[in-house]
Amino acid sequence: MLIVDDAEFNRDRLKEILGETYDYLEAENGSQVIQMLGENVGIDRMLLDINMSQMNGFDVLKWMNQSQCITETPVIMISSEEPVDTMRKAYDMGITDYIIRPFDPVIVKKRVQNTLH
Structure with a gap:
């Protein structure tokens, strides 16, 4: 799992929150994400x-759509805001789910687990 x-x-x-159930990779910005995805x-x-x-995250989603890897990698968008237009844009760009900060541990765990199905 990549945490960006x-x-x-x-x-x-x-x-x-997620514990030792997953193996983690980390990135600090979108450029690092694209490099990691490019290296598969x-x-x-x-x-x-x-x-x-x-x-930013939308730039990453745009790149993922152009390279067609959005269909292979479930993406959960993270934000400290919840404006409906931002959420709609993210879903339109192919995200699987959306999590609001501050994190609710139960919600985070469930939404990550749901990406398995």
Whole structure:
């Protein structure tokens, strides 16, 4: 699982919530994500923050759609905001789910588990 967030605290919090069930890769920005996807490092799902410097989450989704890897990698978008138009845009770009910060551990676990189905 790839956790993408420019804040190390948020990446650590997600790993703490999800526990040792998963193997984790981490990225701080969208450029790192594209490099990892290009190298085909075996990413089975992704937790992707929207607001990052050096290429935001929507830029990553755009690239994933252009390269057609969005169909192979379930993406759960992460945001501290919940505006309906932002959520619609993310779903239209192919995300699997959407998680709002601050994280609710039960919600995070369930939504990640749901990407298995």
